[in-house]
Amino acid sequence: MQTVRKDIHNSEVPVLCQSCEARHQGICGALSAEQLVTLSKQSRRVHRSEGEELLGDAMPITGYANVLRGVVKLTxxxxxxxxxxVGLQFAPDLLGRPFAQESRVSVETASDVDLCMIPKPALEAMMRDSGALEHxxxxQALRELDEARDWMVTLGRKTAGEKVASFLYLIATHIDPSEDEAITTFDLPLSRADIADFLGLTIETVSRQISKLKADKVIEIANYRHVTVRDLAQLRLRCG
Amino acid sequence: MQTVRKDIHNSEVPVLCQSCEARHQGICGALSAEQLVTLSKQSRRVHRSEGEELLGDAMPITGYANVLRGVVKLTxxxxxxxxxxVGLQFAPDLLGRPFAQESRVSVETASDVDLCMIPKPALEAMMRDSGALEHxxxxQALRELDEARDWMVTLGRKTAGEKVASFLYLIATHIDPSEDEAITTFDLPLSRADIADFLGLTIETVSRQISKLKADKVIEIANYRHVTVRDLAQLRLRCG
DNA sequence: CGCGCCTTTGACAGCGCTCAATAGGTGTGG
DNA sequence: CCACACCTATTGAGCGCTGTCAAAGGCGCG
Incomplete structure (x- = not known):
């Protein structure tokens, strides 16, 4: 006869959560099946299209959201x-500045995204109960701080060429959360304007640097968005 | 007869902590007198001079430290x-990336500083026991994240003149933790080289922009380091 | 097929960097 | 007390990278 461990028995995991990435690598991984049920009753999955504003700067924060698919930009x-x-969020990141009354950034979808929205009181109550969840x-906040500081070096000290290489390298290593390694072919989740705003450059400079990488056979590009990295080592080298 | 509340009765607060700023605004404010005693037994106050390296990049982290006086830079x-x-730490900030095995930044004193060093296991054990401390x-980590993102805007999108104005404004509002308002006269805690590295500029450009602020009667400077802000509104305006 | 949007490419200008010389402040020794 | 050295900061000249302005190219959509 088989032993059944309560906390992983699927019949106790909410349907909403069963195939959800946030339950493994994301914050929901800190929850018991029971807590997951409680939280899922107050949560709902939603889809948002590219270019939608999820939350404006200085707006009151009404909730958190797990990114399940796609890319969200903080500006x-x-x-x-x-x-x-000032930040890009990929699955399974949690959106929403914890414990803040109002947003200090504007939150917009950079691509089509799927989200799991959680009301602010629900998650904060559960954080008070569960040290593991708050932890x-x-x-995640500490990881975001590390990433922000890495990016400050890029913004403050790298040339335009190095900035664009760094961006492509970042996407290659972050676009697919299930891959540990960099993937060498992908669709850019950001427009040239977004890339420029991320790198502190103009769209023209971004475009010129991408063209140079193409001319130097480091990358190939089809349809503006679809990138194939032909020489990842060279790309890494050009990050400065 | 006077009521004595145990948690604020000075005879129970360690001597080391009695006049310490970290006990009020800093992380030690989350501790009971009893916890404070436990922690203070393992901590010690130290002085470090300007220009000392407290911890190198990629070095193992052996402890945390409260900044009691002075400025520490993360590079x-x-x-x-x-x-x-990538960061400046003022009193009563806590130094040390929580839960990390090794440092991702170099930690150096920007001025003479006083620190309260806490061994890594001591603080982490107390964080496990005390949700209030971990909270x-x-x-603080979230505040640092907010500050890093604010600075990313400065690094990515501001002109040299705006960057220097932003730096002076930051110092005027952060140098003295006991003041809520900006103070209008202070000694710069950073050399021109440090300011340049903070702003993503060269020392020459920093110097030129400071000279321009001086020529425009926004600030006065004596002995290179002593700054008097003559027109704070104008300085604020020039932050972009 | 034509329109609109995003992207690319080109020409030029200007901001900030590089290299170099000068000024000012501090500390030491005569 | 002054002369000198040393270090940091300031100031100047010239250039190159990146921004600005403008036009053309490519893709999607009606």
């Missing part, structure tokens, strides 16, 4: 309109 | 020597 804008992308949220 | 270096300051550490 800040200066008064005169200059824009900077996992903290670990 | 990253590219292989060819280009350097970027406070998390809140």
């Amino acid at each position: 800040k804008v200066l008064e005169d309109g200059r824009q900077q992308v 996992r949220v903290m670990m | 990253k270096v590219l292989e060819d020597g280009r350097q970027q300051v 406070r550490v998390m809140m």
